[in-house]
Amino acid sequence: MANGKSMTVGEMVGLFLKDDAPVRVDAFDGSHFGAADAALKVRITSPNCMYQLLAHPNEIGIVRAYVLGDFDVEGIDYADPYPAMRAMVSMAKYVKPVTxxxxxxxTAGILSHGFRxxxxxxxxxxxxxxxxxxxxxPHTEKADSETVSFHYDMSNEFYxxxxxxxxxxxxxxxxxxxxSLEDAQANKLRLILDKLGLQPGQRLLDIGCGWGSMVIAAARRGVRALGVTLSKEQAAYANEWIEREGLADLAEVRVQDYREVPERDFDGISSIGxxxxxxxxxxxSxxxxxxxxxxxMGRLLNHQITISHDKPDGKPGTDEFLDRYIFPDGDLGAPGFIESCIHDAGFNVVHQENLRQHYAxxxxxWxxxxxxxxxxAVRQVGFERAKVWGLYMAACALxxxxxxxxxHQFLAVRPDRAGHPDGKWYPLRPWWKA
Structure with a gap:
C-alpha cells in the first residue's frame, strides 16, 4: 500500500529498478515507470503478469507472462527476441537489492485486488x-522415449x-x-568424420542421430552407418532421405534406444548433441x-553442451524453463567431469576443444x-510454441x-592393451584439418 491506496504497477517496478534505469514500462493500469524516450520499452498488458510473478518470482513467472502476451517488449521479433534480451541483460546494474x-x-499491492x-x-x-x-x-527408457517425443515429434517441417x-x-x-550456416554444418560433419578417421567399408554408429545428416555424410564417404533415435518423426525423415540419396545399402536409421543396439565392434561412434x-x-555408464x-582402437567422438562451472551444490542439471518447455530431464555437466567419465570408462582421451562461439x-x-x-512455423506448431522456440534459441545464444x-568435442580411443610397437595406433599429433 502507498499513501493508503493500492500500489500502481509503475510504483511496484520502482521498488526494484533505480530511477535512472534506461527503460520505459507502461502498464495496463495506466501507470508508468521511466522516461518516455527510453530505447527499451516494456508493456505489462494484463494483471495476469503480476499474478504470474507473484506465484513464480523466477524465470517461469516471466516466461509464462511473455508466452501468453501479458508481458511484451515494443518492436520485439518473436522469432528472434535476442536484441530485446540483450537490452534487458544490460539493465542488471540498475536493479535494486530485493528486500x-x-x-x-x-505482494500486498497485488493481493489487494484479490487472489487470482x-x-x-x-x-x-x-x-x-x-x-x-x-x-x-528420469533417464529410464520409458521416460527418455516420452521426453524425446515431447521435443522432437512436433513437425519435421517446423524444424x-x-x-x-x-x-x-x-x-x-x-x-x-x-x-553460411549450410557450409558451417557441412564443415562440422566433415570435422567429426575426419577426427574419427573412418575409411570406406568401416562401420559407424551415430547415437541420437536426429534427421540423419551424420549418417548421410558418412555413407557418402562409403562408410557403413547406423543411426539410432527415439523419435519416430526423425527416423521416418532420415530413412526417406537415405532412399532419395540412393544410400540404402550403406545407411540405416532405427527407432531404438542406444542401450538396445545388438551389434558390436563398430569402428567409430558419434554422439552429437x-x-x-x-x-x-x-x-x-x-x-x-x-x-x-x-x-x-575404435574411436568415439562426443559432442555436447556443457556448463562453464560446476554448480555450487555439486548437482548438475538444467533450468526450469528448459525442463518444462524444451528438454524435460535435460542435464548438463562440466567439461572436466565429462572427460573424467570418458577416461574412467576405459578410453584414452586424445583431444578436446571448446566451440562456444560457434554455437552462438x-x-x-536459426x-x-x-x-x-x-x-x-506458426502454421506447423501454433503461435505459442513458435514463440517459445524463438525465446529458447535467443536465450541460448545469449x-x-x-x-x-x-x-565441447571430445575424441577418445578404445585402447588395445596388446600395444603396437610398429606404431599402428593413431598419429602422434591431430591428423585432421582444423
Missing part, C-alpha cells in the same frame, strides 16, 4: 515432480523452417563469421556402453531462419556469449 520489505509491499490463479500456457509441460509422480523416472536444408540440430563449425538427454549421473560397442553463431542463424519462415554454457 523482505519490498517483496511484502508488492494465473493461466498456464498450453505449451508448458509437467514439472519434474509431476513426471515422477506419473512413473516417468526445417529454422534448421534449413541440412536438418542438423547441433552446433555448426564456422571458418569465419561470414560462412545426445548427452544432454542422458543425465549426468549416467555419464559413466553411457561411456562404458560406448566402450563395449567399439572394437579395440549457429543459434543466430533465429534468423525462424524469422524468415515465421508464418509457416548464454553462450556470456559463457554461462559452452560446447
Amino acid at each position: 523482505p520489505v519490498s517483496m511484502a509491499r508488492v 490463479r494465473p493461466p498456464v500456457p498450453a505449451t508448458e509441460g509437467p514439472s519434474k515432480f509431476a513426471r515422477i509422480k506419473e512413473g516417468l523416472l 526445417a523452417d529454422f534448421l534449413g536444408p541440412s536438418m542438423t540440430y547441433t552446433c555448426a563449425v564456422f571458418e569465419n563469421e561470414d560462412m 545426445m548427452m544432454e538427454h542422458v543425465g549426468v549421473k549416467n555419464y559413466r 553411457y561411456f562404458e556402453e560406448m566402450f563395449k560397442l567399439l572394437k579395440p 553463431l549457429t543459434l543466430h542463424h 533465429n534468423h531462419n525462424l524469422s524468415e519462415h515465421w508464418e509457416d 548464454n553462450f556469449e556470456l559463457d554461462g554454457i559452452q560446447i
Whole structure:
C-alpha cells in the first residue's frame, strides 16, 4: 500500500529498478515507470503478469507472462527476441537489492485486488515432480522415449523452417563469421568424420542421430552407418532421405534406444548433441556402453553442451524453463567431469576443444531462419510454441556469449592393451584439418 491506496504497477517496478534505469514500462493500469524516450520499452498488458510473478518470482513467472502476451517488449521479433534480451541483460546494474520489505509491499499491492490463479500456457509441460509422480523416472527408457517425443515429434517441417536444408540440430563449425550456416554444418560433419578417421567399408554408429545428416555424410564417404533415435518423426525423415540419396545399402536409421543396439565392434561412434538427454549421473555408464560397442582402437567422438562451472551444490542439471518447455530431464555437466567419465570408462582421451562461439553463431542463424519462415512455423506448431522456440534459441545464444554454457568435442580411443610397437595406433599429433 502507498499513501493508503493500492500500489500502481509503475510504483511496484520502482521498488526494484533505480530511477535512472534506461527503460520505459507502461502498464495496463495506466501507470508508468521511466522516461518516455527510453530505447527499451516494456508493456505489462494484463494483471495476469503480476499474478504470474507473484506465484513464480523466477524465470517461469516471466516466461509464462511473455508466452501468453501479458508481458511484451515494443518492436520485439518473436522469432528472434535476442536484441530485446540483450537490452534487458544490460539493465542488471540498475536493479535494486530485493528486500523482505519490498517483496511484502508488492505482494500486498497485488493481493489487494484479490487472489487470482494465473493461466498456464498450453505449451508448458509437467514439472519434474509431476513426471515422477506419473512413473516417468528420469533417464529410464520409458521416460527418455516420452521426453524425446515431447521435443522432437512436433513437425519435421517446423524444424526445417529454422534448421534449413541440412536438418542438423547441433552446433555448426564456422571458418569465419561470414560462412553460411549450410557450409558451417557441412564443415562440422566433415570435422567429426575426419577426427574419427573412418575409411570406406568401416562401420559407424551415430547415437541420437536426429534427421540423419551424420549418417548421410558418412555413407557418402562409403562408410557403413547406423543411426539410432527415439523419435519416430526423425527416423521416418532420415530413412526417406537415405532412399532419395540412393544410400540404402550403406545407411540405416532405427527407432531404438542406444542401450538396445545388438551389434558390436563398430569402428567409430558419434554422439552429437545426445548427452544432454542422458543425465549426468549416467555419464559413466553411457561411456562404458560406448566402450563395449567399439572394437579395440575404435574411436568415439562426443559432442555436447556443457556448463562453464560446476554448480555450487555439486548437482548438475538444467533450468526450469528448459525442463518444462524444451528438454524435460535435460542435464548438463562440466567439461572436466565429462572427460573424467570418458577416461574412467576405459578410453584414452586424445583431444578436446571448446566451440562456444560457434554455437552462438549457429543459434543466430536459426533465429534468423525462424524469422524468415515465421508464418509457416506458426502454421506447423501454433503461435505459442513458435514463440517459445524463438525465446529458447535467443536465450541460448545469449548464454553462450556470456559463457554461462559452452560446447565441447571430445575424441577418445578404445585402447588395445596388446600395444603396437610398429606404431599402428593413431598419429602422434591431430591428423585432421582444423
